[in-house]
Amino acid sequence: MLKMIKSIVAVLALVACGSTAMAASAVNLDSETRTIIVTEGGNRQQIDLAPGETVDFCLNGCFVTLPNGDREALSGGETVEISGGAAKIK
Amino acid sequence: MVLIRRLLGLVVLITLLSVGIGAAQEGAGDQLTGVAAEQQANIAKLTSQVDRLDKDIDENIEDDARLVEIRLALEDIQSAVLKSGVAFRPTINDINTKLNALGPVPKEGQPPEPDDKATQRAALNAQKAQINHVIGQAEDLLVRVNGLVNKVSTARRDLFANTLMKRYQLRSAIGPDVGKAVEDQVTMLSRNVAAWFRFVVRFKLQAALAATFFASLVGGLSYFFGRRVIARLLHKDPEANPDYLHRLSAAFWSTLFPSLALGLFLGLTLGLYQSYNVLRGDISNYFISLLQTLFTSFFVNRLATSILSPDAPNWRLVRIEAGPARILIWLATVAALVVGLDRFTGIITESLGSPLSVTILKGLVAALLVGVLLLVFGSIRPFADKDGAPQPWPTWFRGTIYAIGAATILASLTGYISLAQFVSRQIVVTGAWIATAYIGLLASRAISDEGAFAHTTAGRWFRNSYNTEASKLDQLGVLTSVVINLLIVVVFLPVVLFQWGFQAGDIAVWMRRLGSGFQIGTFVFSPLAIITGLIIFGVGYFITRWFQSWIDDTVMARGRVDPGVRNSIRTVVGYAGMALAALVAISAAGLNLSNLALIAGGLSLGIGFGLQNVVSNFVSGLILLVERPFKVGDWVVAGDVSGTVRKISVRATEIETFQRQTVILPNSQLINNAVGNWTHRNRLGRIDVPVAVAYGADVEHVHAILLDLARNNPLVLKNPEPFVLFAGFADTSINFEIRVFLADISNGSVVQNELRFGLVKAFEQEGIELAHVPRPELAGKRQLPLGDPVDTMELPSDDMQSQAKGRKRKPDPS
Numbered sequence: 001m002l003k004m005i006k007s008i009v010a011v012l013a014l015v016a017c018g019s020t021a022m023a024a025s026a027v028n029l030d031s032e033t034r035t036i037i038v039t040e041g042g043n044r045q046q047i048d049l050a051p052g053e054t055v056d057f058c059l060n061g062c063f064v065t066l067p068n069g070d071r072e073a074l075s076g077g078e079t080v081e082i083s084g085g086a087a088k089i090k
Numbered sequence: 091m092v093l094i095r096r097l098l099g100l101v102v103l104i105t106l107l108s109v110g111i112g113a114a115q116e117g118a119g120d121q122l123t124g125v126a127a128e129q130q131a132n133i134a135k136l137t138s139q140v141d142r143l144d145k146d147i148d149e150n151i152e153d154d155a156r157l158v159e160i161r162l163a164l165e166d167i168q169s170a171v172l173k174s175g176v177a178f179r180p181t182i183n184d185i186n187t188k189l190n191a192l193g194p195v196p197k198e199g200q201p202p203e204p205d206d207k208a209t210q211r212a213a214l215n216a217q218k219a220q221i222n223h224v225i226g227q228a229e230d231l232l233v234r235v236n237g238l239v240n241k242v243s244t245a246r247r248d249l250f251a252n253t254l255m256k257r258y259q260l261r262s263a264i265g266p267d268v269g270k271a272v273e274d275q276v277t278m279l280s281r282n283v284a285a286w287f288r289f290v291v292r293f294k295l296q297a298a299l300a301a302t303f304f305a306s307l308v309g310g311l312s313y314f315f316g317r318r319v320i321a322r323l324l325h326k327d328p329e330a331n332p333d334y335l336h337r338l339s340a341a342f343w344s345t346l347f348p349s350l351a352l353g354l355f356l357g358l359t360l361g362l363y364q365s366y367n368v369l370r371g372d373i374s375n376y377f378i379s380l381l382q383t384l385f386t387s388f389f390v391n392r393l394a395t396s397i398l399s400p401d402a403p404n405w406r407l408v409r410i411e412a413g414p415a416r417i418l419i420w421l422a423t424v425a426a427l428v429v430g431l432d433r434f435t436g437i438i439t440e441s442l443g444s445p446l447s448v449t450i451l452k453g454l455v456a457a458l459l460v461g462v463l464l465l466v467f468g469s470i471r472p473f474a475d476k477d478g479a480p481q482p483w484p485t486w487f488r489g490t491i492y493a494i495g496a497a498t499i500l501a502s503l504t505g506y507i508s509l510a511q512f513v514s515r516q517i518v519v520t521g522a523w524i525a526t527a528y529i530g531l532l533a534s535r536a537i538s539d540e541g542a543f544a545h546t547t548a549g550r551w552f553r554n555s556y557n558t559e560a561s562k563l564d565q566l567g568v569l570t571s572v573v574i575n576l577l578i579v580v581v582f583l584p585v586v587l588f589q590w591g592f593q594a595g596d597i598a599v600w601m602r603r604l605g606s607g608f609q610i611g612t613f614v615f616s617p618l619a620i621i622t623g624l625i626i627f628g629v630g631y632f633i634t635r636w637f638q639s640w641i642d643d644t645v646m647a648r649g650r651v652d653p654g655v656r657n658s659i660r661t662v663v664g665y666a667g668m669a670l671a672a673l674v675a676i677s678a679a680g681l682n683l684s685n686l687a688l689i690a691g692g693l694s695l696g697i698g699f700g701l702q703n704v705v706s707n708f709v710s711g712l713i714l715l716v717e718r719p720f721k722v723g724d725w726v727v728a729g730d731v732s733g734t735v736r737k738i739s740v741r742a743t744e745i746e747t748f749q750r751q752t753v754i755l756p757n758s759q760l761i762n763n764a765v766g767n768w769t770h771r772n773r774l775g776r777i778d779v780p781v782a783v784a785y786g787a788d789v790e791h792v793h794a795i796l797l798d799l800a801r802n803n804p805l806v807l808k809n810p811e812p813f814v815l816f817a818g819f820a821d822t823s824i825n826f827e828i829r830v831f832l833a834d835i836s837n838g839s840v841v842q843n844e845l846r847f848g849l850v851k852a853f854e855q856e857g858i859e860l861a862h863v864p865r866p867e868l869a870g871k872r873q874l875p876l877g878d879p880v881d882t883m884e885l886p887s888d889d890m891q892s893q894a895k896g897r898k899r900k901p902d903p904s
Contacts, residue, residue: 039229042236061172063229070218071225072182073175086186089179 024058026080037065161242175228257505301362309355326402334536341396356381383430390426394419414472429518432456457502460514464495527582534571543567623679630671654721710757711740727766775835782823784859806830823861
C-alpha cells in the first residue's frame with residue numbers, strides 16, 4: 001500500500017514539475033495584443049502577448065517595461081496580469 | 091561623494107515640495123520619495139562598484155583567480171540591482187491604486203476634472219515618472235553588469251588559451267648562456283637557504299627542534315598504534331583467497347593509512363614551523379611545495395603498490411604480473427616526483443625572478459621526462475597469457491599512452507612548453523585521482539552484488555545488532571553503492587576540475603546555477619531544490635520511524651496500553667508522519683502544492699473508477715484501526731479463513747492460518763462481512779465433544795463418567811461449569827455432548843484430545859460400548875447382525891479400540 005501511495009505521489013510530483021512556479025509569468029487579459037519589454041541576462045527582449053496568452057519568462061529576475069510605459073523589477077515567481085495596458089503584479 | 095549626497099538631498103527637497111499637496115492629502119508622499127532617493131543612492135553606489143570592477147578587469151586581465159573573484163562580485167551586484175528594483179513594488183502599487191481611484195483622465199470634449207484632482211493626478215504621475223527613471227537606471231546598470239560578466243568569461247578563455255598555447259624560443263633556452271644562468275640561480279638559492287638556515291640555528295633552533303620532534307612523535311605514534319588497531323585490515327595473507335571487497339578494503343586501508351600518517355606528520359611540521367615563525371616568506375613557499383611533492387609522490391607510490399600488490403598475487407586489484415607491476419610502481423612514483431619537483435622549482439624560479447631561459451629549460455626537462463616515462467609505460471607488457479608469455483596493454487590503451495607521450499615530447503621540443511607541462515601534470519595528478527575514483531567505483535559495484543554487503547563488517551554488524559534480513563542487507567548494499575558513487579562525484583569531480591585550471595569561484599557559480607535552477611523550455615529544473623526535498627523527506631521518514639518506536643516502546647508499553655490500540659496508534663502515526671514528510675518535501679522541492687491539488691482533483695474521477703477497490707480497502711483499513719474489531723494476535727474466522735491476525739495494514743490484513751499459511755485479506759471484506767473473533771474481549775470459549783454410545787449402556791452411568799471426566803480436566807473451567815448434554819437417540823446410538831469452557835480457547839485441541847482419550851479408557855474399564863456402524867466385511871466375518879448393540883459387547887477389546895480411535899481407519903484385512 002505504502003509503495004502504491006509513494007508511486008502515486010511520485011507521478012503527481014512529476015506532473016506538477018512541469019508547472020513549477022519558479023519563473024515569472026505574464027498573462028494578457030486584454031482583447032488586443034500587448035507588448036512587454038523584458039531585460040534579462042543582459043539582453044532586452046520584446047515579448048508580444050496575444051489576447052489571453054500566458055508566457056513564462058524571467059527565471060532569475062529581470063526588469064520589465066509594461067505596455068503603459070511603467071517599469072517594474074521582477075524577482076521571478078510573480079504573475080503579471082495585463083489589463084487595459086496596465087499591469088497588476090501578484 | 092559629498093557632492094552627490096547634497097545633490098540627492100536637493101532632489102529630495104524639490105520632490106517633497108512638488109508633491110506637497112498630494113502628500114498633505116495622502117500622508118504617504120514623503121515615504122515614496124524616500125524610497126526613490128534611497129534606491130537611487132543605492133544604485134549610484136552599485137554603479138561606482140561596477141566602475142571599480144570594470145577597471146579591475148582591465149588591470150587583472152592576466153590573473154585568472156582575480157577574474158573569478160570579480161565575476162562573483164559582479165553576480166552579487168546583479169542580484170543587488172534586481173533587489174533595488176523590486177523594492178519599488180509596494181510604492182508603485184500604492185500609486186497605481188491611487189490613480190485608479192482617481193478614475194480615467196477625462197477625454198477631449200468632456201468637462202475637465204476639478205483642480206485638486208488634476209493636481210493630485212499630476213503629482214502621482216510625477217512620482218511614477220521619477221520611479222520609472224530610477225528603475226531605468228537600474229536596468230541599464232544590469233545590462234552593463236551582464237556585459238562585464240561576459241567580458242570576464244572571454245578574458246578567462248583567452249587567458250587559458252594564451253598561457254597554454256604560448257610558444258617559447260627554445261634556442262634562447264638551450265644557448266651557451268643557460269649553463270651560467272642555472273649556476274647563478276643555484277648559487278642564489280643556496281645563499282637564500284643558507285641564510286635561512288643560519289637564522290634558524292641562531293634564533294629558532296629550539297623551536298625548530300621541538301616542532302620537528304613533536305611532529306615526528308605524533309606522526310610515528312599514530313602510525314604504529316594505528317597500525318595495531320587496523321592490523322587485521324592491513325594484513326595481506328599470501329595464502330588467503332580473499333574476495334574482491336576484502337582485497338579492496340585492504341588496498342584502501344594500506345593506501346590511506348600510511349598516507350594519513352605521513353600527512354599528519356608533514357602537516358604538523360608545517361603548522362608548528364609556521365606558528366613558531368621558523369619559516370620566512372619565500373622559504374615558507376618552498377617548504378610547502380616540497381612537502382606537497384613528497385606527499386603526492388608517497389601517496390602515488392602507496393596507491394600503485396596497493397592496487398598492483400606485486401608481493402601478494404591473491405590481493406591484486408588489477409591482475410598484472412609481479413615484474414611489470416614493480417616497474418609500473420616505480421614509473422608512477424618517478425612521474426609524480428618529476429611533476430612535483432617541476433612545480434617546486436617553478437616556485438623557486440618565480441620567487442628568485444630567474445631569467446626566462448632557466449624557466450624554459452626546467453619545463454622542457456620535466457615535460458621530456460614525463461613524455462619518456464609515458465612511452466616506457468606504454469611499452470610494458472603487464473599481462474601474461476595462459477603459457478605465461480607476457481602480453482602488452484590493450485591496443486587502444488597503448489595507442490593513447492603512446493600518443494600522449496609523443497605529443498608531450500613533440501610539444502616541448504617545438505616550444506609549447508606550457509602545454510607540455512600542463513598535459514604532463516594532468517596525466518600524473520588526474521591519473522592518480524582517476525585511479526582512486528576507479529577503485530571507488532569498483533568498490534561500489536562490488537558492494538551492490540547480491541549478498542556482498544552481508545559479508546562486510548558493516549553488514550555483519552547490522553545482522554548481529556538488528557537481526558537484519560538478507561534482503562534488507564542487500565538493499566543496504568545497493569544504497570551504500572549509490573552513496574559511494576555520489577561521494578566519488580562530489581569529491582573527485584571538483585578536485586579534477588581544480589587540476590584543469592578551474593577556480594573555486596567557477597564551482598561557486600555552478601552551485602548558484604544549480605541552486606536557482608535552469609530552464610529547459612517551460613520546464614524549470616532546480617536540482618538543489620529537488621535534492622533538498624529528498625533530504626527533507628529522508629529526515630522526515632527517520633523522524634517518523636523514531637517517533638513511532640518511541641511512542642510505542644516507551645510511552646505506550648509503559649502505560650500498559652492494549653496491544654491493539656498500540657498497533658493502531660503506531661500505524662496511524664506512521665502514515666501521518668509519512669504524509670507530512672512527503673508534503674513538506676514536495677513544497678521544499680519547489681513544487682507547487684496547489685498544482686498538485688489541481689492534478690489530484692482531476693485524477694479523482696479516475697481514482698474513483700480505477701482505484702475504487704483500493705480506496706475502499708484503504709478507508710476500511712482506517713475504520714479497522716479506529717474500531718478495532720480484532721487486534722494483532724486474535725483468532726478470527728472470516729468466511730473460509732480461520733487463523734491468527736498477524737498484521738493490520740491500511741489496505742489488507744494478514745491472517746496466518748493454523749497450517750501456517752498467510753492469507754492476505756482485503757480490509758473491505760473484513761468490514762463488509764461478518765468476522766468471527768474467538769478472542770475479542772477474552773480468550774474464554776466453549777468446546778463441544780460429541781459422544782455416541784451403543785444402545786444398552788447405562789445412560790446415567792455414562793453421564794456421570796462424562797461429567798467426571800470433564801470436571802477432572804485441569805484446563806476446563808469450573809465456572810461456568812462443564813455440562814454434559816443428553817443430545818438424543820440416533821438410529822444406532824445414544825448421543826451425548828460434553829460441553830466445557832476453557833480459559834484459553836486456543837487450548838481447544840489439547841482438551842478435546844485429553845477428553846477423548848480419557849473417555850475411551852473409562853468406557854473400556856466400565857465395559858461401556860461406543861456406538862459404531864459395522865462395516866460389511868466386518869459384519870460378514872464376524873456374523874454380526876446389523877445394529878445389534880449387545881453383540882458388539884463381545885468384540886475383542888483391541889478391535890473395539892481401533893474402531894473407537896478412528897472410524898476412518900480401514901479394518902485389518904486379515
